[in-house]
Amino acid sequence: MGVIKKSFEAFLSHVAHCRHSPGRTTGAERRRPPGPRRRRYNGRTPVSPAGEDATDAELEAVFGPRAAYYVGQWRGTASRRSNWAAFFWSGFWLPYRRLYTVALLFYAAVVGTTILTELVFRLLGYSEVPHFVDRLGDLAFALAVGGWGNRWYFGHISKVLAEARAMGLGPDEHLRELARRGGTRPWHAVGFGLLFFIAFLAAGLVLAVGELVMEGSGLKR
Numbered sequence: 001m002g003v004i005k006k007s008f009e010a011f012l013s014h015v016a017h018c019r020h021s022p023g024r025t026t027g028a029e030r031r032r033p034p035g036p037r038r039r040r041y042n043g044r045t046p047v048s049p050a051g052e053d054a055t056d057a058e059l060e061a062v063f064g065p066r067a068a069y070y071v072g073q074w075r076g077t078a079s080r081r082s083n084w085a086a087f088f089w090s091g092f093w094l095p096y097r098r099l100y101t102v103a104l105l106f107y108a109a110v111v112g113t114t115i116l117t118e119l120v121f122r123l124l125g126y127s128e129v130p131h132f133v134d135r136l137g138d139l140a141f142a143l144a145v146g147g148w149g150n151r152w153y154f155g156h157i158s159k160v161l162a163e164a165r166a167m168g169l170g171p172d173e174h175l176r177e178l179a180r181r182g183g184t185r186p187w188h189a190v191g192f193g194l195l196f197f198i199a200f201l202a203a204g205l206v207l208a209v210g211e212l213v214m215e216g217s218g219l220k221r
Contacts, residue, residue, distance in 0.1 A: 064183030087146025095192035
């Protein structure tokens with residue numbers, strides 16, 4: 001027993017020595033890539049290191065209208081994180097702030113959800129989708145854009161800042177370039193609104209065709 005005890009103590013001593021030896025790394029350290037650790041986005045500060053040192057002049061130029069609100073959100077000094085304009089006017093706010101890809105995804109999700117719910121409830125024998133289901137869907141999309149809109153927008157702004165700085169322009173030209181690449185586009189919002197309207201007309205056509213198919217196959221009660 002004494003020999004076994006001494007062997008076990010020697011083994012523990014060897015393990016402790018290896019763990020604290022200089023130059024040795026743990027499994028977690030070996031898996032971690034070299035370089036500084038990426039800071040997680042907390043919903044209020046910029047998502048890219050390119051914008052962490054942005055000046056107020058740069059931010060005001062790139063944000064355009066209502067710059068004071070967005071600068072406060074960017075700096076983390078605002079008292080609230082939600083965006084009521086994005087909540088109430090989701091489909092227009094996204095292209096207005098030049099988030100075109102997000103706007104297209106948003107429209108596709110709304111139209112796709114509308115078609116799916118219509119088909120499901122018609123298969124269940126309803127003549128139309130219950131009103132509360134429509135309102136719940138609208139609320140879900142509004143909450144998504146109102147709660148996450150600033151995050152998406154700041155990601156776009158960080159990219160704009162990085163691209164403008166890479167051009168190496170003078171101070172005045174740099175601010176003009178930021179204003180050109182950033183800011184708002186009211187007519188783009190109107191254009192996307194028309195696209196949304198056309199998409200809903202197409203969705204109505206798809207539903208009408210689907211209803212005819214169900215009637216012909218006897219699926220509709």
